[in-house]
Amino acid sequence: MFLYLSKLLPLFFYPLGLACVFLLFSLVMLWKRPRIAAMAIALALTILLVSGNAWVSHSLVRSLEWQNLPRAEIPSSEAIVVLGGATKSATPPRPGVDLNEAGDRVIYAAQLYRQKKAPIIILSGGRIDWRGSGSPESGDMATILTSIGIPTEAIVQEPDSLNTHENAVNVQKILAARGIRRVLLVTSAMHMPRSLLIFKRQGIDAIPAPTDFLVSQGEMQELASTPKAAILNFFPDSGNLEQFTSAVKEYIGTVVYRLRGWL
Secondary structure, eight states, X not given: OHHHHHHHGGGGTSHHHHHHHHHHHHHHHTTTOHHHHHHHHHHHHHHHHXXXXXXXXXXXXXXXHTTSOOOSSOOOOSEEEEESOSEEOOOTTOSSOEEOGGGHHHHHHHHHHHTTSOSOEEEEOOOOGGGOOSSOHHHHHHHHHHHTTOOGGGEEEEOOOOSHXXXXXXXXXXXXXXXXXXXXXXXXXXXXXXXXXXXXXXXXEEEXXXXXXSOOHHHHHXXXXXXXXXXXXXXXXXXXXXXXXXXXXXXXXXXXXXXXXXX
16 A cells, blocks of 8 residues: 555646646636636646756756766676666567666666676566556566676566665565675666665665766756757756656655655
């Protein structure tokens, strides 16, 4: 039940959900309290305008992603741990497993392995039942890795975790069984701050190896590269809204996990 509520309740605090709540409220109040309805509509519009413009969304994303910038030299470790959320199952009409927006983490793990940064890759991620059938995310990631030449014997799967806390708890059991103390933690840059705190709470010596950066130095500079760009970036865009929502999700997740004592 906690898992389901943790996915459902935050939807009403994300920009699109919150705007919909205000719009529904305005419909209810429209005939009896038109002024209150107008205020609710104005709030909904403000939320979408603010969260959908590049200046705000890029800044919020950067506040998370740039906490753990890539090191000039990635140190060697005993294992590479990759968190799930990077694949789409091989359900029709897909011809096979697909990588999603966060799929960079799977490719990056393969690159680190080929650079001999660690002898094994631990893939952590199950499959939430209401998000479709198919193999667990760990299995999907393993399919991608073996298809690009990573040997099967170098891959360890953890197919049971359904959130980041479970990722850390279940991976810690694997590490303890193998006597592994130090790992490279691979996940999306925006997800890294919360993931790193959770893994360290489990006593894991995790070195951040972030990837999938949504905001770069060049993209921040482009915001005001010309007067036209500066003006255009104030207008709402669905991509900016999605990035803003992802960042809000991480901040809400951090608060919830801290209240539960997982950080």
